[in-house]
Amino acid sequence: MQVIDLMKDLVKEFGMGIVFITHDLGVIAQTADKVAVMYLSRVIERGPVRDVIRNPSHPYTKGLLAALPSLDDLDTPLQAIPGDIPSPLERPTGCVFNTRCGAKIGDICSTEIPDFLDISQNHTAACHLYSEASK
Ligand code: SF4
Incomplete structure (x- = not known):
């Protein structure tokens, strides 16, 4: 969270953009x-x-x-996307x-x-x- 706050400060201070590559949708929701x-x-x-x-x-x-995962419902099993990612x-x-x-x-x-x-x-x-x- 400290790193994300620092990045947000840099964006504001220097008027710049950041391309953030992540699998973490929570981070995306909060930053992008x-x-x-x-x-x-x-x-x-x-x-x-x-x-x-x-x-x-x-x-x-x-x-x-x-x-x-949902913090409101920890009993329901996570839904996985079926199958595997094909070879590039x-x-x-x-x-x-x-x-x-x-x-x-x-x-x-x-x-x-x-x-x-x-x-x-x-x-x-x-x-x-x-x-x-x-x-
Ligand atoms: S185009 Fe791709 S994502 Fe869309 S319905 Fe067909 S297989 Fe699924």
């Missing part, structure tokens, strides 16, 4: 204005932190947030998350790389669930 969620080296969702955390739209982001040397075709996605909607997910589509202002996700072609 914008977030880009990555899977297998590809950005799959991006936007203002509050929008992405309150309304996660890509199935991977939803899985990450669902995997967080054997990246899946189409959507990089298609080998683990519980929301997969068919061949389009394993053949076509999804474009970024608007979820709300400045909040976008790269997922076929939000494309007109898949509706």
